[in-house]
Amino acid sequence: MYGAVAAGAFRRYATYRVATAAGMFTNTVFGLILAYTYIALWDERPHLGGYDQAQALTYVWLGQSLLAVMAVMGGGFEDELIERIRTGDIAIDLYRPVDLQLWWLAQDAGRALFQLAGRGVVPLVFGALVFDLALPADPWTWAAFLVAVVLGLAVSFSIRYLVALSAFWLLDGAGAVQIAWIAGLFCSGMTLPLNVFPGALGEFVRALPWSSLIQAPADVLLGRAAPLPTYAFQAGWAVALLTLGRLIQSVATRRVVVQGG
Amino acid sequence: MASPARTEAADGREDGQGQGRENGRENGRAKAYGGQETYGQERAYGAYARARDGLRAYRMIAAMWIRSTMAYRASFTMTMLANFAATALDFATILLMFSHVDRLGGYSLPEVAFLYGIAGTAFGLADLSVGSVDRLGRRVRDGTLDTLLVRPAPVLAQVAADRFALRRLGRITQGLLVLGYAIAVLDIAWTPLKVLLLPVMLLSGGAIFAAVFVGGAAFQFVAQDAAEVQSSFTYGGGTLLQYPPTVFAKDLVRGVTFVVPIAFVNWLPALYVLGRPYPLDLPTWVAFTPPLVAAGCCALAGLAWRAGLRSYRSTGS
Numbered sequence: 001m002y003g004a005v006a007a008g009a010f011r012r013y014a015t016y017r018v019a020t021a022a023g024m025f026t027n028t029v030f031g032l033i034l035a036y037t038y039i040a041l042w043d044e045r046p047h048l049g050g051y052d053q054a055q056a057l058t059y060v061w062l063g064q065s066l067l068a069v070m071a072v073m074g075g076g077f078e079d080e081l082i083e084r085i086r087t088g089d090i091a092i093d094l095y096r097p098v099d100l101q102l103w104w105l106a107q108d109a110g111r112a113l114f115q116l117a118g119r120g121v122v123p124l125v126f127g128a129l130v131f132d133l134a135l136p137a138d139p140w141t142w143a144a145f146l147v148a149v150v151l152g153l154a155v156s157f158s159i160r161y162l163v164a165l166s167a168f169w170l171l172d173g174a175g176a177v178q179i180a181w182i183a184g185l186f187c188s189g190m191t192l193p194l195n196v197f198p199g200a201l202g203e204f205v206r207a208l209p210w211s212s213l214i215q216a217p218a219d220v221l222l223g224r225a226a227p228l229p230t231y232a233f234q235a236g237w238a239v240a241l242l243t244l245g246r247l248i249q250s251v252a253t254r255r256v257v258v259q260g261g
Numbered sequence: 262m263a264s265p266a267r268t269e270a271a272d273g274r275e276d277g278q279g280q281g282r283e284n285g286r287e288n289g290r291a292k293a294y295g296g297q298e299t300y301g302q303e304r305a306y307g308a309y310a311r312a313r314d315g316l317r318a319y320r321m322i323a324a325m326w327i328r329s330t331m332a333y334r335a336s337f338t339m340t341m342l343a344n345f346a347a348t349a350l351d352f353a354t355i356l357l358m359f360s361h362v363d364r365l366g367g368y369s370l371p372e373v374a375f376l377y378g379i380a381g382t383a384f385g386l387a388d389l390s391v392g393s394v395d396r397l398g399r400r401v402r403d404g405t406l407d408t409l410l411v412r413p414a415p416v417l418a419q420v421a422a423d424r425f426a427l428r429r430l431g432r433i434t435q436g437l438l439v440l441g442y443a444i445a446v447l448d449i450a451w452t453p454l455k456v457l458l459l460p461v462m463l464l465s466g467g468a469i470f471a472a473v474f475v476g477g478a479a480f481q482f483v484a485q486d487a488a489e490v491q492s493s494f495t496y497g498g499g500t501l502l503q504y505p506p507t508v509f510a511k512d513l514v515r516g517v518t519f520v521v522p523i524a525f526v527n528w529l530p531a532l533y534v535l536g537r538p539y540p541l542d543l544p545t546w547v548a549f550t551p552p553l554v555a556a557g558c559c560a561l562a563g564l565a566w567r568a569g570l571r572s573y574r575s576t577g578s
Contacts, residue, residue, distance in 0.1 A: 018486035029493035032513070033501050037358075037365070040508040044362040172336075178343045182350060191354040198360050 001098070002106035009110025013118070020118045023068060027123040031064040035131055049195035054134035055222050056193070061127030062218045063190055065120040066149070069112050070156045070213040072188050073181040077108045081164040082173035094253055101161065101246060108157050116149070134222060141220075144227040148217035151234035155212040158241035159184070165245065168252040189215035195224075209237040311415065318414035322422035330427055337428060344431030348385075351503065352377060352439055366508035371446040372535055373505060378440025379527040380502035383466025384495075385433035391421040391471045392429060394478035395492065401485045407575050417475070417566055447535075455534045458548070465555035466526035472558035473498060473521065475566050482569030498523045506532075506540050514540055525554040 013020075035057055042053040051059065067073070081104060084090045093100060127133055136142065163180045167173040185191060187210035194206050194215045205211060212234040219225035330337050355377065359370045368376075397420060400406040409419045449455065477491030484490065498517070506514050506528050518524040518541060532539050533548035 016486055018484055019489070022484070022487040022489035026489040026493040026497070029497045030500070033497060033504075033509075036509045036513070037504050040366045040504075041358055041362060044364060048361055174336075175339055175343070178340070178347070182343065182347050186350050186353070191350070192357055196361065197357060 002102055005103060005106040006110035006113070009107045010114045011110075013111050013114040023119050024122045027064040027067060027119060028126050031061050031123050031127055032130075034060045034063075035127070049193050050224065051193065051195070051222070052134070054132050055224070057127065057131045058133040058135060058222060059193055059218050061124050061131075061133065062221065063214050064123040064127075066152075066214055066217065067190065068115040068119045069149070070152060070188070071108075071112075071160065072156075072184045072190050072213055074160070074177055074184075076111055076157075076160055077104050078160040078164040078173070078177065081161075082167040082177070085164070085167040086171060086173070091256060094256065100253075101242070101249060104161065104164075105157055108160075109153070112153050136221065136223065141223065145217055145221040148220040148227065148230055148234065151231055151238060152212045152214075152217050154238035155209050155234055155241065158238055158245055159209060161245045162241065162248065165248050165252055168255060184210055184213070187211065188213040189218070193218075209241060212237055315415040315418035319418040319422045322419060323425035326422070326425035327427050341428040341431045344428045345435050346431075348381065348432045348435045351381075351500070352435070355503065366505040368505040368507070368537075371443050372537075373503070374439050375443035375447060375535065376505060376527050376531055377503040378436050378438075378443050379462055379466060379531055380499055381436025382433055382440060382463050383436075383526050384470050384499040384502075385429060385436050386463065386467030387470030387474055387495075388432060389426070389429040390467070391474045393423045393425065394420050394474050395481075395488055395495070396420075396423065397478040398481035398485045398488045398491075401482060401573070404575060406573070416570060420478070421475075449534060450536065458530055458534060462527060462530045462551060465551035468555035469523060469526050469551070469558050470495065470498070472555070472562035473523065475562040476558075479562070479565035479569035482573055494521060498526075502527050511540065518543075522554050522558065525551045 038056045038060055039053065042048055042051070042056050046052065048056070068075075081090075084093060093103075096103075128135060159180065163176045164173065166176040170176060187194075187205045187208050189205075189211060194202060194211055196202075197205055206215070216225065216230050216234055220227050220230055352374075355370075355373060358365060359373075363369065365373060394417075397406070400409075400420070406416075406420075409416050412419065473494050474491075477494055481487060481491060498521070501509070501513075501517065502523060506524070514524065518529075529539060529543070530548045530551055533545060539547075
């Protein structure tokens, strides 16, 4: 049944063809701007953060490809869930014989799968055509990368699920969503690879869950990180945050019952 | 950086709360305003009168939104701080870059901060005044544009003032702070001309970005689902100008000089102030053309807007 939910979400996002094309265009434009600034940066400091220039450029285009997939800046299921919590429609969801968290996870998986196919491929191909990228030829590396993407998605989902649940207390999710995407943008390595962050700040952001979204899959693809420890890191955060989400959900739903919806 | 969707993310949030109520209030306003018009005035509708009416409608709608925002002062303060923080992250990224290098594309940190401050402030001014027009695609899709068409006030003024978001002052504040830092640290050989160029840059830069916003909105009449294309020109342009032109490929610099002339927002005039040559062989006096370019862009955007509005067919649902 959750498979059907995911398929439904995939189809739903696939309906917006013009929006998807527009998104690809935007990712490409921002990819171009970032790529040139990275070239200037790596010209000045070759091997910054342990990347050579081709790897740094690959990182840029991977980031643009994964931006929508990982919903780094939000825009996934959470807006809808917050709206349902705010309006009280959530009470209807709770009647349904499905698990709330799994339902939305399936929904988000469908969305991510479509974004990966729809918005993920084109920026990377464009980047590879225009710049010299360090893309691996080995299919196993790509497979390992995809596993890291899936685990990253689980972390991304679990963070956004927590953000959405905060609406039970805040009623208006605006503040939480805003903080989430600011943190996501900065701490996922979207603007600058986390390896480039200096000293203790670097250690800190690399230990945060957001590094699972962009940095971890990119490093697996670039051969800069061993897959298994990376998976363990991502899975650890995913399990911890999903469990936390489940706990908060049970507290929150009891609260709904008290409120009477 | 890299954040076209942030408008949606930030603005989208405001939708739910109090939308119905506020729309109601807005309706009342517009009606009261319409009642004051008389028939004779309609006939003597010159360009000047139209602009005055537009500004008046804009002012009233914006004031209404400010009042509504101020009803929740704590929430307003928070969103403004968030707006400030979000834009400050752009600069934090630049600071992080400069923690590794002394120069980027041959420019020092204060010089980049100068470019950043002007681009950020000019973009902030445009975003504050007409940034809401990027919701046009959504209005076309859901049919709410029709409501605006029947009101006796220019549609552009209504769309631009819609959800007037004072919190966008956060971006302007941040840009001005960075600009202030740059001016304090930089050793510029100030001349009266250069001093005069500063406010001119900010205002005409704002007008150029505003024209890009409106032009993008006009495009959304045609491609209703393409809000992100607009973002890549507005937000993308804003991000591009934060870095020195020497960073980018010549063709890209040509594109933003001659095609979508956002280079006139800061690069051309700012490089004159900094005493740096422009990478394309252009005479020095082009540094003083931003007001003209701004006027031209606004005129073109206005024409595009009119063409777009004329081609508009309602959703029919």
